[in-house]
Amino acid sequence: MAVPRDHVTPGTIGRGYSATAADYDAAVRYNIEGAQRLINAMPQGDYARVIDIGCGTGVGSLAMARRFPSVREITGVDPSAGMLDQFRAKLQDAPDVAVSLVEGGVDDLDVPDGTFDAAIMTMSFHWFPRKAAATQRIARALAPGGIFAAVLPGEGVDEEFRSLLAQVEPPHTAFLGSFQAAPRSLRQMDAYLEGAGLEVLDMWIERRLRRSSVDAYLERMRVVAGHLGQGMDPADLDQNLAALRAKMEDAAGPRGFEYEFCKLFAIARRPA
Numbered sequence: 001m002a003v004p005r006d007h008v009t010p011g012t013i014g015r016g017y018s019a020t021a022a023d024y025d026a027a028v029r030y031n032i033e034g035a036q037r038l039i040n041a042m043p044q045g046d047y048a049r050v051i052d053i054g055c056g057t058g059v060g061s062l063a064m065a066r067r068f069p070s071v072r073e074i075t076g077v078d079p080s081a082g083m084l085d086q087f088r089a090k091l092q093d094a095p096d097v098a099v100s101l102v103e104g105g106v107d108d109l110d111v112p113d114g115t116f117d118a119a120i121m122t123m124s125f126h127w128f129p130r131k132a133a134a135t136q137r138i139a140r141a142l143a144p145g146g147i148f149a150a151v152l153p154g155e156g157v158d159e160e161f162r163s164l165l166a167q168v169e170p171p172h173t174a175f176l177g178s179f180q181a182a183p184r185s186l187r188q189m190d191a192y193l194e195g196a197g198l199e200v201l202d203m204w205i206e207r208r209l210r211r212s213s214v215d216a217y218l219e220r221m222r223v224v225a226g227h228l229g230q231g232m233d234p235a236d237l238d239q240n241l242a243a244l245r246a247k248m249e250d251a252a253g254p255r256g257f258e259y260e261f262c263k264l265f266a267i268a269r270r271p272a
C-alpha cells in the first residue's frame, strides 16, 4: 500500500503531539517504564552532558537525572512545543540539572560535534525520517567514549492491532503505513549504529504480552500517533476509528484487548 508520508514532517508531528501533550504521560505508562529500563541498562559512567532527542515531556531525561548524579546539563530537542511545555513544567524534578529545551527535529540538530557524554532517544527514533543520517549526526555530537541509548518499537510489535487496522474501511493509509514502517529489527539497528562508526555494546528486543481496555489502547494511539490523522478527511477518519474500535471490541476477550508489544533497546559507544 502506498504510504503518504509527505505530511509526516517534523512540523505536522510537532503539531500533532502538541494537541495531545497534556494527556501524554497518563496514557503511556509503558513508554515511561521502557525509558526507565533503557536508562537502567546504560553502563555506569560520568554523563555530565546529555542530549535527549525527541525528548517529549522529559521521560528519558528525568530518568537519566534520577539514575546518574553526574548529569549536569541536558539539552532536550523536540519539534512539539506542547510536549516541551510539559517537560518545562517538571523541571523542579531535576533541580541540579541545567536543562535547555530546543524546538526542532533531529535533522536540524544544531549542536557542536564531540559535545555530549550521552545521547538518548526514548520512543522517538522511529519517527526520525532519515534514520541512518540521524544516527550519523547523533554519533558526531557524542564526545569520544560517549554513549548512544535508544528504545523504539521492535520487529513484531502490535501485530494484532495492525491486522485489524488492515481490515478497516476506509483504509487509514497513514496509520497503517506508519505501523508497517516504524518497527526495526536488531540487524537494521545494528547497521545504523555500525554505519555511524559506533561500537554496539548491547542490543535486544523484549516481547511482552499485554492486555488493555480498548479505550486505553486507542487513547495511547491518540497521544502517540494523533498526527497521522491530519492528512485524512475528518469524516473518513471518524468512520475509520469507529470501524477500528468495533473490530477491537469484537477481538477483545474478558480481560481486554490482548497484544504483544516488542521494544528494541540499543546501547552503543563512540570509540574513544
Ligand SMILES: C[S@@+](CC[C@H](N)C(=O)[O-])C[C@H]1O[C@@H](n2cnc3c(N)ncnc32)[C@H](O)[C@@H]1O
Residues within 6 Å of the ligand: 010, 013, 014, 017, 031, 032, 035, 053, 054, 055, 056, 057, 058, 059, 060, 077, 078, 079, 080, 083, 104, 105, 106, 107, 121, 122, 123, 124, 127, 128, 129, 224
Ligand atoms: C512517543 S513520544 C516520546 C517522548 C519521550 N521521549 C518519551 O519517552 O516519552 C515521540 C516524540 O518524538 C518527537 N519527534 C517526532 N519526530 C521527531 C523528529 N524528527 N526529531 C525529533 N523528535 C521527533 C515527537 O514530537 C514526540 O515528542
